[in-house]
Amino acid sequence: xxxxxxxxxxxxxxxxxxxxxxxxxxxxxxxxxxxxxxxxxxxxxxxxxxxxxxxxxxxxxxxxxxxxxxxxxxxxxxxxxxxxxxxxxxxxxxxxxxxxxxxxxxxxxxxxxxxxxxxxxxxxxxxxxxxxxxxxxxxxxxxxxxxxxxxxxxxxxxxxxxxxxxxxxxxxxxxxxxxxxxxxxxxxxxxxxxxxxxxxxxxxxxxxxxxxxxxxxxxxxxxxxxxxxxxxxxxxxxxxxxxxxxxxxxxxxxxxxxxxxxxxxxxxxxxxxxxxxxxxxxxxxxxxxxxxxxxxxxxxxxxxxxx
Amino acid sequence: xxxxxxxxxxxxxxxxxxxxxxxxxxxxxxxxxxxxxxxxxxxxxxxxxxxxxxxxxxxxxxxxxxxxxxxxxxxxxxxxxxxxxxxxxxxxxxxxxxxxxxxxxxxxxxxxxxxxxxxxxxxxxxxxxxxxxxxxxxxxxxxxxxxxxxxxxxxxxxxxxxxxxxxxxxxxxxxxxxxxxxxxxxxxxxxxxxxxxxxxxxxxxxxxxxxxxxxxxxxxxxxxxxxxxxxxxxxxxxxxxxxxxxxxxxxxxxxxxxxxxxxxxxxxxxxxxxxxxxxxxxxxxxxxxxxxxxxxxxxxxxxxxxx
Numbered sequence: 001x002x003x004x005x006x007x008x009x010x011x012x013x014x015x016x017x018x019x020x021x022x023x024x025x026x027x028x029x030x031x032x033x034x035x036x037x038x039x040x041x042x043x044x045x046x047x048x049x050x051x052x053x054x055x056x057x058x059x060x061x062x063x064x065x066x067x068x069x070x071x072x073x074x075x076x077x078x079x080x081x082x083x084x085x086x087x088x089x090x091x092x093x094x095x096x097x098x099x100x101x102x103x104x105x106x107x108x109x110x111x112x113x114x115x116x117x118x119x120x121x122x123x124x125x126x127x128x129x130x131x132x133x134x135x136x137x138x139x140x141x142x143x144x145x146x147x148x149x150x151x152x153x154x155x156x157x158x159x160x161x162x163x164x165x166x167x168x169x170x171x172x173x174x175x176x177x178x179x180x181x182x183x184x185x186x187x188x189x190x191x192x193x194x195x196x197x198x199x200x201x202x203x204x205x206x207x208x209x210x211x212x213x214x215x216x217x218x219x220x221x222x223x224x225x226x227x228x229x230x231x232x233x234x235x236x237x238x239x240x241x242x243x244x245x246x247x248x249x250x251x252x253x254x255x256x257x258x259x260x261x262x263x264x265x266x267x268x269x270x271x272x273x274x275x276x277x278x279x280x281x282x283x284x285x286x287x288x289x290x291x292x293x294x295x296x297x298x299x300x301x302x303x304x305x306x307x
Numbered sequence: 308x309x310x311x312x313x314x315x316x317x318x319x320x321x322x323x324x325x326x327x328x329x330x331x332x333x334x335x336x337x338x339x340x341x342x343x344x345x346x347x348x349x350x351x352x353x354x355x356x357x358x359x360x361x362x363x364x365x366x367x368x369x370x371x372x373x374x375x376x377x378x379x380x381x382x383x384x385x386x387x388x389x390x391x392x393x394x395x396x397x398x399x400x401x402x403x404x405x406x407x408x409x410x411x412x413x414x415x416x417x418x419x420x421x422x423x424x425x426x427x428x429x430x431x432x433x434x435x436x437x438x439x440x441x442x443x444x445x446x447x448x449x450x451x452x453x454x455x456x457x458x459x460x461x462x463x464x465x466x467x468x469x470x471x472x473x474x475x476x477x478x479x480x481x482x483x484x485x486x487x488x489x490x491x492x493x494x495x496x497x498x499x500x501x502x503x504x505x506x507x508x509x510x511x512x513x514x515x516x517x518x519x520x521x522x523x524x525x526x527x528x529x530x531x532x533x534x535x536x537x538x539x540x541x542x543x544x545x546x547x548x549x550x551x552x553x554x555x556x557x558x559x560x561x562x563x564x565x566x567x568x569x570x571x572x573x574x575x576x577x578x579x580x581x582x583x584x585x586x587x588x589x590x591x592x593x594x595x596x597x598x599x600x601x602x603x604x605x606x607x608x609x610x611x612x613x614x
Contacts, residue, residue: 017508018508019505019508021509021512022512150513150516152528153506158528190500190501191501192499194499197499197507197534198327201324201325201328202459203459204511204512205329208516208519209519212516212519221465
């Protein structure tokens with residue numbers, strides 16, 4: 001096999017009570033990449049469609065993660081990468097993670113899978129770091145492993161795959177505004193009240209238990225974030241109206257995807273997820289702000305080979 | 308049935324990363340109580356052996372929780388309570404919780420079980436509150452339900468029973484010093500660093516996953532507390548030596564039980580738990596401080612009827 005075409009899924013990180021540690025993988029929404037073995041050694045970004053991103057390997061997240069892999073693998077060949085970008089950079093659903101993870105996933109396939117998914121995540125973190133200015137894996141690991149993933153720690157890298165209830169659907173709205181990552185980070189407090197932290201870890205423990213027990217009611221009771229959301233939601237116009245409408249339409253929970261501006265809702269069943277979409281659409285269509293929306297299942301496979 | 312004799316187990320709360328929300332139940336270590344139906348209405352503490360505790364119903368935790376139950380149940384009789392106290396008050400392994408939970412558990416049995424375990428926990432909280440000056444349930448719920456219990460919230464009361472791996476054993480040392488609850492509480496910070504809180508909720512999420520997956524290695528990696536333990540361990544002489552010795556002897560983790568002074572270690576298998584006991588004993592026997600120690604299994608039943 002000298003060429004592979006892959007699907008690189010979008011992901012939701014900072015899942016409510018799981019700030020910085022919990023993410024899940026989206027179905028249908030993602031980039032495509034073609035990776036081609038070349039006789040010339042090195043990594044070459046040969047095509048980028050969809051969004052304007054750097055072609056220089058060292059400045060492109062897919063390039064940097066690929067370089068990390070080949071530095072270790074030292075293959076007797078090189079790779080060309082074509083990126084068909086569909087996830088808008090800065091939308092909050094893991095655009096850079098899809099690229100960073102896609103290149104290493106694809107190259108690993110072409111090399112006959114010398115690396116496991118955890119090591120691929122490690123390589124991908126090198127690429128993700130140039131986009132987000134720090135190493136984190138809560139978009140990368142769900143993109144690579146699929147389903148719900150708890151990133152227990154970065155150093156050492158500890159990735160835990162959690163069960164994904166069958167009937168869980170996601171509704172995402174992406175308001176077309178720009179939130180600078182630096183701003184989204186600067187707005188967070190360095191210190192938080194102990195009592196709120198206790199509530200947060202009770203909720204995360206409960207959410208993990210709920211995923212294991214297939215308990216949708218408990219998922220709903222656990223999907224709260226009293227720590228980050230009150231700050232970051234200020235950067236997203238009409239966040240509180242969207243959340244109210246989503247919950248009223250039957251969503252199990254609703255919070256900020258990544259550092260925003262996208263907002264995700266989780267629902268039991270596709271019908272409710274679509275009702276939630278309609279309800280949020282009704283709120284946002286009156287705001288004058290452009291937006292995209294979609295409904296999809298949780299993707300339990302992660303990266304997929306298209307051909 | 309007019310009389311019942313029950314076993315009221317000790318419990319470990321504040322299980323490392325699960326401060327204020329996670330507890331588990333001890334086997335073999337606990338009080339005994341005899342509860343007897345009387346024609347005279349009301350709750351009467353008729354005997355207390357072991358430790359000096361108040362006989363006035365309204366000042367005794369077992370009395371107060373029993374009053375909360377009969378206020379709701381309005382039975383056409385009263386109850387005498389005999390308390391054979393074996394868990395030393397203030398030891399940090401749920402002495403007051405054993406009493407508060409025991410009386411309502413026993414009365415509920417004599418009344419033909421009108422209440423479920425969650426409601427019994429609710430009544431017991433009324434008794435526990437007079438001992439600890441605030442309502443909490445992370446000793447009560449494990450005493451009543453058995454096993455590992457996550458108290459997701461107090462208002463409303465949400466109790467989650469977690470799986471207990473079969474081969475999990477506890478080693479407890481109780482140094483005979485007094486830690487005032489007020490002091491143990493006053494020493495805690497009101498605000499904590501966000502980064503440490505993130506580590507804590509990652510660890511608790513991971514611990515819940517580990518209990519579901521029977522993953523002892525992950526239990527070990529998750530049993531950390533960077534938030535409370537650094538403060539409260541200062542009140543327990545030689546804590547850090549005990550912890551080092553326990554981990555060196557093979558314990559999965561070691562932290563403060565409740566608000567101390569007891570220290571618990573969890574181990575895989577009774578042999579390791581006993582090795583841990585020896586290692587801790589070697590540390591403490593040179594200190595001149597009196598202490599008790601025991602090794603037991605996790606009790607997955609909770610309260611038990613003896614006769």
